[in-house]
Amino acid sequence: MQSTKSHPVSAACCALFSLLLGGALLPAMAASASPASHAPSARVTGGSIAGTSTNGVDAFLGIPYAAAPVGSLRWRAPQAVVPWSGVRTARAFGNDCMQDKASNPLTPGYVNGMSEDCLYLNAWHPHGATRPLPVMVWIHGGAFIMGSGSLPDYDGTALARKGVLLVTLNYRLGRFGTYAHPTLSAEQGDAGPVANYGLMDQIAALRWVRANAAALGGDPENVTVFGESAGATSINFLMTSPLARGLFDKAITESGGAGNAIQALRGGPASAEAAGLAWARGKGVADGDVAALRALPAATVLDAPVRTVAAPVLDGKLIVRDTATAFRLGEAAAIPYLTGANDYEQSLMRWLPGAGDAMLAKLGGAGEPILAEYLQPDVARGDAVGRMWGEMAMVEPARRRARQLAARGVPVWLYRYSYVPQALRATVPGAGHDNEIEMVFATPSHRSRAGWTAQDQAMAERVSDYWVAFARTGSPVVAAAPAWPRFDAEGDRLMEFSKAGAQVVGGFGKVRLDMLEAAADAGRAP
Known part of the structure; x- marks a missing residue:
């Protein structure tokens, strides 16, 4: 051994x-x-x-x-x-x-x-x-x-x-x-x-x-x-x-x-x-x-x-x-603090059987009203539970920390990562837990290495440039790239990395994330 x-x-x-x-x-x-x-x-x-x-x-x-x-x-x-x-x-x-x-x-x-x-x-x-x-x-x-x-x-x-x-x-x-x-x-x-x-x-x-x-x-x-x-x-x-x-x-x-x-x-x-x-x-x-x-x-x-x-x-x-x-x-x-999460964090649930049901049980009566925000005509209940779990586990905590630090005057930047390499889009439902790493390091992962495209490389350059700029100066300012606004709770703006590129989004998921935050404040978060 x-x-x-x-x-x-x-x-x-x-x-x-x-x-x-x-x-x-x-x-x-x-x-x-x-x-x-x-x-x-x-x-x-x-x-x-x-x-x-x-x-x-x-x-x-x-x-x-x-x-x-x-x-x-x-x-x-x-x-x-x-x-x-x-x-x-x-x-x-x-x-x-x-x-x-x-x-x-x-x-x-x-x-x-x-x-x-x-x-x-x-x-x-x-x-x-x-x-x-x-x-x-x-x-x-x-x-x-x-x-x-x-x-x-x-x-x-x-x-x-x-x-x-x-x-x-x-x-x-x-x-x-x-x-x-x-x-x-x-x-x-x-x-x-x-x-x-x-x-x-x-x-x-x-x-x-x-x-x-x-x-x-x-x-x-x-x-x-x-x-x-x-x-x-x-x-x-x-x-x-x-x-x-x-x-x-x-x-x-x-x-x-x-x-x-x-x-x-x-x-x-x-x-x-x-x-x-x-x-x-x-x-x-x-x-x-x-x-x-x-x-x-x-x-x-x-x-x-x-x-x-x-x-x-x-x-x-x-x-x-x-x-x-x-x-x-x-x-x-x-x-200075830069934080965020991915759009398909429920990919972790393959390691955690029963996690969705456990979440709803812990939330008690607050669970179904929150889940209603995720249920759509074309979304199965199981998929809605998974997305809710992923946002409760990773997305809401990132926004919460951003809010807490920003309220103290600390410079904070928030992101959401939803980019999926082109070769994987037909088979992968979203950017799972850890999938942003290949873009941060500008190095194709084992999942996408064979099909790495010019668009994938461009996204890798964009993400890694922001990370390096933050490390260099304490602010993710990159020439000829979309300006990433400093986070504050009132503006509630983040940078989303998606197949459309890097775009500033305001109030992402506000209603449901506010409900998740309230549940966490009430001690119901699993």
């Missing part, structure tokens, strides 16, 4: 919290000047690295940003990276984090090693750039149980060509990344956060970026985090976490949801500690035997099949409250 070897992607305790709380321990050095005929090199935290240069883009792959979280470091905050001697080759992706790829398959044809030793990141920048570049840090999605910064859909080449330093990263997943146990909490005491090790990894990676961006040609004072699904949810948690303040300057969240899925650390049989204790007992670990807990084989900890979201834990240090409440109370970082 485990491998410590990094494979290239196919075509397709005094230092315990040093990275998390105190920054990198070793200074970053300026990148060395390399002629085009030689491999690009840089000196980063830990030592020197050598990457590759292809078609005008330098790439550094598989850079360790923290020590391997193995053995006694399992279920601890990430520690400082172990320095190396000589020049480390950074030309192949590091291991993916442990996950159940059989039950939760990644991109077809994707092959990469998997191990607990997985805290690596990747960086792309245009070759020969002479001025500090805006930095874009991608946090992948996958329900906190799957995914990797090495997936082909996240290739940073196209964005780097637009003049940014693009960084992707891995973070611990599943029970490796989110796990609580009374003994682990007692071991840590009040010294730092517990349970949310994947989020700790993200914070460590962002500290690494602040410390090393200049060495890779980036501007450490101009860092934008962007992510989708669990990656977007992570960003919302980071925006409200006291441990992540000041680590990034702008944020983009794509289909991040409401942020209400959170576990209490302790306090009853449904708490994260109680669940962790019961799981450990089921694996034959005696209460209090932390050494035996950490000695469990990685395959045992993985405990496949893995089909349940690894919801973050309210630990009181990294996470002090759910993000929906934190945004409502004005506790989110007041930084």
